[in-house]
Amino acid sequence: MTPDEEREYKARRRSRNIALGLTLAGFVLLFYLITIARLGG
Amino acid sequence: MSAAPLPLSPRFRYGAPLDVAEIDTGPMPTTAPATTRLPADWRDFLSLTKPRVMSLVVFTGLCGLLAAPGSINPILGFTAVLCIAIGAGGAAALNQWWEADIDAGMKRTSRRPLPQGRLNRTDARDFGIMLSVGSVLVMGLAIHWLAAAILAVSILYYAVVYTIWLKPRTPQNIVIGGGAGAFPPLIGWIAVTGHITPMPLLLFAIIFFWTPPHFWALALFVQTDYAKVGIPMLPVVAGEAATRRQILLYSIVLLPLSLTPWWIGGTGLIYGLSALVLSGLFLVQALPVAFRRKSGDDDRMKPEKRLFGYSILYLFILFGALVADRLILGGGLSL
Numbered sequence: 220m221t222p223d224e225e226r227e228y229k230a231r232r233r234s235r236n237i238a239l240g241l242t243l244a245g246f247v248l249l250f251y252l253i254t255i256a257r258l259g260g
Numbered sequence: 261m262s263a264a265p266l267p268l269s270p271r272f273r274y275g276a277p278l279d280v281a282e283i284d285t286g287p288m289p290t291t292a293p294a295t296t297r298l299p300a301d302w303r304d305f306l307s308l309t310k311p312r313v314m315s316l317v318v319f320t321g322l323c324g325l326l327a328a329p330g331s332i333n334p335i336l337g338f339t340a341v342l343c344i345a346i347g348a349g350g351a352a353a354l355n356q357w358w359e360a361d362i363d364a365g366m367k368r369t370s371r372r373p374l375p376q377g378r379l380n381r382t383d384a385r386d387f388g389i390m391l392s393v394g395s396v397l398v399m400g401l402a403i404h405w406l407a408a409a410i411l412a413v414s415i416l417y418y419a420v421v422y423t424i425w426l427k428p429r430t431p432q433n434i435v436i437g438g439g440a441g442a443f444p445p446l447i448g449w450i451a452v453t454g455h456i457t458p459m460p461l462l463l464f465a466i467i468f469f470w471t472p473p474h475f476w477a478l479a480l481f482v483q484t485d486y487a488k489v490g491i492p493m494l495p496v497v498a499g500e501a502a503t504r505r506q507i508l509l510y511s512i513v514l515l516p517l518s519l520t521p522w523w524i525g526g527t528g529l530i531y532g533l534s535a536l537v538l539s540g541l542f543l544v545q546a547l548p549v550a551f552r553r554k555s556g557d558d559d560r561m562k563p564e565k566r567l568f569g570y571s572i573l574y575l576f577i578l579f580g581a582l583v584a585d586r587l588i589l590g591g592g593l594s595l
Binding site for chain 2: 227259
């Protein structure tokens with residue numbers, strides 16, 4: 220792997236991890252809100 | 261003039277399953293070795309879900325939810341629409357996983373992540389399954405299981421009945437398979453009411469009958485692509501003239517059908533008048549498509565493109581009117 224490819228590899232891995240992290244955080248928040256809504260209903 | 265059917269790929273056998281491995285994909289590569297070692301970009305996963313198609317799915321699902329009699333907690337309503345969107349995204353990913361080789365042979369789809377080799381095919385399949393199963397489970401746990409069951413049916417309908425079974429076998433693929441796109445308002449409605457009534461079934465029927473003229477208008481101006489990969493779209497198999505007749509027939513049926521929610525008292529006058537005007541204009545746009553013939557290879561197919569563009573606008577405004585009717589007039593009876 221050339222230095223350029225390695226840089227690209229790390230950049231993509233990082234952006235995927237960030238996207239996955241944000242998605243998971245979103246679902247944590249969503250499930251919390253669903254729980255509150257269901258308990259309230 | 262080219263009213264006659266276009267020749268299919270010589271390897272295509274009508275009524276027989278299409279072997280995607282046999283399709284001549286031309287010079288476009290199905291894999292790109294230079295990029296396969298790199299992890300896929302998150303944007304490639306996003307594009308697997310067909311975000312543009314999803315916008316119409318989200319909109320009609322939201323309209324079904326807002327137009328339904330009764331109310332739903334906003335968080336649960338948001339969750340229901342999110343599940344519809346994710347389910348549609350999962351079905352779209354499975355569609356692209358199955359059709360990767362076909363997509364590679366069509367100009368319109370050749371730049372998708374799988375034909376370009378930016379994504380691993382197995383990853384696309386797993387991503388589609390994860391989204392599909394996840395959306396159904398969350399819908400069932402957060403809303404209720406009837407809505408979840410219909411969401412599951414809609415995903416299977418698109419990914420299996422349409423993509424795997426009908427699309428490569430019959431020129432009526434769009435008619436039957438188009439039903440997959442008709443599920444979102446039904447699911448949105450049921451998320452609120454918890455049961456199936458005539459009104460959501462009518463909304464289903466409207467999109468069901470809207471899909472063929474919408475898609476065949478597109479197929480008329482991209483038909484050479486479908487012929488190239490052996491997909492038996494109606495213009496490819498039955499010819500332009502038959503397709504134009506079918507477009508007109510469905511447009512005629514759409515007029516009274518779109519008015520039925522008003523006739524049965526399910527909506528008020530805002531929806532009724534909107535449906536009359538919009539469906540009348542739909543018919544007006546379909547007439548020049550029905551009674552013209554392609555003038556040659558340099559024909560820019562303007563009426564067909566105009567009908568395709570209008571059909572998208574039609575659905576947005578019609579369902580918008582349905583919601584406006586419910587919110588402003590309180591809608592009709594709880595049908």
